Amino acid sequence: MKRYLITAPLCLFLSLPLLADNLTHWQKRAEKGNINAQFNLGAMYDSGDGVSEDDAEAANWYRKAADQGHVNAQFNLGVMYANGEGVAENATEAANWYRKAADQGDYRAQYNLGVLYANGEGVPQSNSESYVWISIAVMSGHNNLVPKRDRAAEKLSKADLDLAQQRASTLFEEIQQSE
Numbered sequence: 001m002k003r004y005l006i007t008a009p010l011c012l013f014l015s016l017p018l019l020a021d022n023l024t025h026w027q028k029r030a031e032k033g034n035i036n037a038q039f040n041l042g043a044m045y046d047s048g049d050g051v052s053e054d055d056a057e058a059a060n061w062y063r064k065a066a067d068q069g070h071v072n073a074q075f076n077l078g079v080m081y082a083n084g085e086g087v088a089e090n091a092t093e094a095a096n097w098y099r100k101a102a103d104q105g106d107y108r109a110q111y112n113l114g115v116l117y118a119n120g121e122g123v124p125q126s127n128s129e130s131y132v133w134i135s136i137a138v139m140s141g142h143n144n145l146v147p148k149r150d151r152a153a154e155k156l157s158k159a160d161l162d163l164a165q166q167r168a169s170t171l172f173e174e175i176q177q178s179e
Contacts, residue, residue, distance in 0.1 A: 023050055030061060038065035039073045046076065055086025066097060074101035075109045082112070091122025102133065105179050110137040111145060118152065127155040128164045135168035136175065 026044070029037035042061035045054045059080050065073035078097035081090045095116050101109035114133035117126045131152040138145050153161055 030064070033064075033068075035065050035068045035070050035073075038062075038068075039070050042073060042076065055080065057086070059086035066100070069100075069104075071101050071104040071106050071109075074098075074104070075106050078109060078112065091116060093122070095122035102136070103175060103178070105140065105175050107137040107140040107142045107145075110134070110140065111142075111148070114148075114152065127152060128160055128167075131156060131161070131164045132168045132171065135165070136172050139168065139172045 023044070026037045026041050030041045038061050042058045042065060043049070044051050044058075045061060046058035047053065059077065062073040062077045062080065066077045074097050078094045078101065080086050081097060082094035083089065087093075095113060098109040098113040098116065102113050110133050113123075114130045114137070116122050117124075117133060118130035119125065123129070131149065134145055134149040134152050138149050153164075156164060
């Protein structure tokens with residue numbers, strides 16, 4: 001039972017237009033290790049934009065970009081693992097990729113990581129960690145998540161909430177400094 005705010009793995013293509021005519025261009029760059037070309041190929045295969053939709057091929061290219069630290073590729077790979085798209089469904093892998101993207105400031109990954117903690121999917125169940133990660137997404141300016149953060153807070157004692165708020169503030173500052 002998935003309850004993710006954002007599951008659409010398309011994170012808008014970066015900087016250069018993607019056209020079917022450019023497939024060879026992107027493949028050459030991607031095969032040479034160009035991180036954005038790898039992500040763009042993943043997005044093309046994910047959406048079927050200019051190529052036949054192929055989740056396994058999308059996951060392959062997203063992984064190459066994600067391994068090099070591409071935040072959107074990390075998030076998209078997390079989504080693919082969470083939903084078993086192109087890879088075997090694996091909540092632990094989803095959590096690992098969401099955490100990498102969350103540490104780089106991706107609010108979608110922060111929220112999804114919070115959901116995984118709330119449900120104990122791929123990570124130990126923790127209402128406190130759920131609150132922390134959803135709070136960080138809110139602190140990133142996504143006030144639409146305030147009701148979800150507040151629902152997570154209702155599951156905590158006053159003392160646990162105080163600790164979770166402190167942890168969220170500390171992690172948020174660390175993430176901001178690393179960007």
